[in-house]
Amino acid sequence: ETGVTQTPRHLVMGMTNKKSLKCEQHLGHNAMYWYKQSAKKPLELMFVYNFKEQTENNSVPSRFSPECPNSSHLFLHLHTLQPEDSALYLCASSHTGEFYGYTFGSGTRLTVV
């Protein structure tokens, strides 16, 4: 297992459900990221947190709500999702300023039914 742990690994949810994805890193990094990976498409950066402060929101719909209580934990709260939101959601962490030092988790495979 890498230094970035994501739970759950798989999630199936209905469009009216509320669920949360969790990410935890044990690498001492201070920046954490959420990415969306859809088939045949580039990774899409969703949110960036630096020292617990959100520094980027890449025009993500409000049905996705991030939370970063400390530099080691990151959550993505989901509600009233659409089927097109089905994808692999990847969490990553790095030291601020070290773009070459990204470490990704294994992702949560989300299916919206």
Add this chain to the structure above:
Amino acid sequence: QKEVEQDPGPLSVPEGAIVSLNCTYSNSAFQYFMWYRQYSRKGPELLMYTYSSGNKEDGRFTAQVDKSSKYISLFIRDSQPSDSATYLCAIPLNDYKLSFGAGTTVTVRA
């Protein structure tokens, strides 16, 4: 225009063949170029990165940058079934934001 473009493939080669992967990028000011490898059911991991132009070699892997044509390449020599994965090129847009290609899925047949 997207910062970096990559043909998603897929690509299937016999064991021992040379694998050639390519991306194009849009901005001639980009200086760093990265390759990630992603195994099935795993997150991407950094394979190697290069600065400016020229070649960089790491074992069976060679990364190449041609700045005149804004073209980056990854070559895998003597490919093995364990090299079967999706390979993604990436370019840092600033000190934390990466722009990724769509990834090319490679299968090396034993």
